[in-house]
Amino acid sequence: MSLALTHVPADRVSVTDRGSGTELFAYVYRPEAAWEAPKPYLHPVRSLSGGLVTDYRPNDHRWHKGLQLTASHLSGQNLWGGNTYVHGQGYLALPERIGSMAHVCFDEVAADGERAVLRERLTWHPHDGELWADEERRVEAHDVDPVAGVWSLTWSSAVTNRRAEPLRFGSPTTHGRPAAGYTGLFWRGPRAFRGGRVFTPGADRGSGARSGDRDLMGCQAPWLAYVGEHDGRDGHATVVFEHAPSNDHAGQRGTHPAHWFVRTEPFAALAPSWAFHEELVLAPGETLARTYRMHVADGAWDEERVAARVKEVGW
Secondary structure, eight states: EEEEEETTTTEEEEEEEEETTEEEEEEEEEEOOOOGGOOEEEEBBTTOOBBBBOOOOOOTTTBBBBEEEEEETTTBBBBEEEEEEEETTEEEOOOOBBEEEEEEEEEEEEEEEEEEEEEEEEEEEEEOOOEEEEEEEEEEEEETTTTEEEEEEEEEEEEEEEEESOEEEEEETTTTTOOOOEEEEEEEEGGTTOOOOOOOTTTTOOOOOOOOHHHHHOOOSSEEEEEEEOOSOOOEEEEEEEOOOGGGOOOOTOOOOOOEEOOOOOOOOEESSSSSSOEEETTTOOOOEEEHHHHHEESOOOOOHHHHHHHHHHO
């Protein structure tokens, strides 16, 4: 196992697995179109065998870019991109509400063979460019297993409110649209993954957990898996998104709960939503810290294999 980094300043950092020769992902931080709410993102993301597991600027939502941290409704602004949902009126083109997340600098860009780490500072802005938040972000590739055909990525973000008033994180659902609680870390799968299989712990054992995007939309679970089939090559890939225990995703320790946003139709997408049913309110000077893990595996994994991987890597 050996991971290598390539940094193209003002553009991207790419991480490659030397064993397979596969570029596992590119972290792109150059500015892009204002209408798409510019922000850094990961694309392409690939399995060890080279299977693509992200999409970029699809024609249905040009602002969907691989894996990215988003804020669809933030104190009246849209740091998600594209049209803004307004209750009673639907989605409207409101360019004056489109904000951005800007790269400031990297504190670390390093690979030691077994791990590759990016530590970045960013700023969050409404349309007028005012400073609303600072973010410290850490993205790490690790635990490459060529025998099992899987590797893992851990994403941590700490967002601090720099306004003199609260930041209110919402979603289309908190603003009146059912089953549209997307915000937070958002993954858009490739077009070929449409109609894939999704499941949470217990779904294959009849223990009360469910499978299928209609069943799982808005659910709570420590992890959620998505199995898709490739175009252009044979075979499947499985992506698993997992909460760190520190996230308190169910709100059992009194913090704001998280619920899964997941779709298999009309496209493949999921997010551990920050604000599915209720707004998350961040007071001035306070920090919102969340950590997630993404496992990318070759093949159509079942619950037993996913659970074993989650346990093996651990926190």
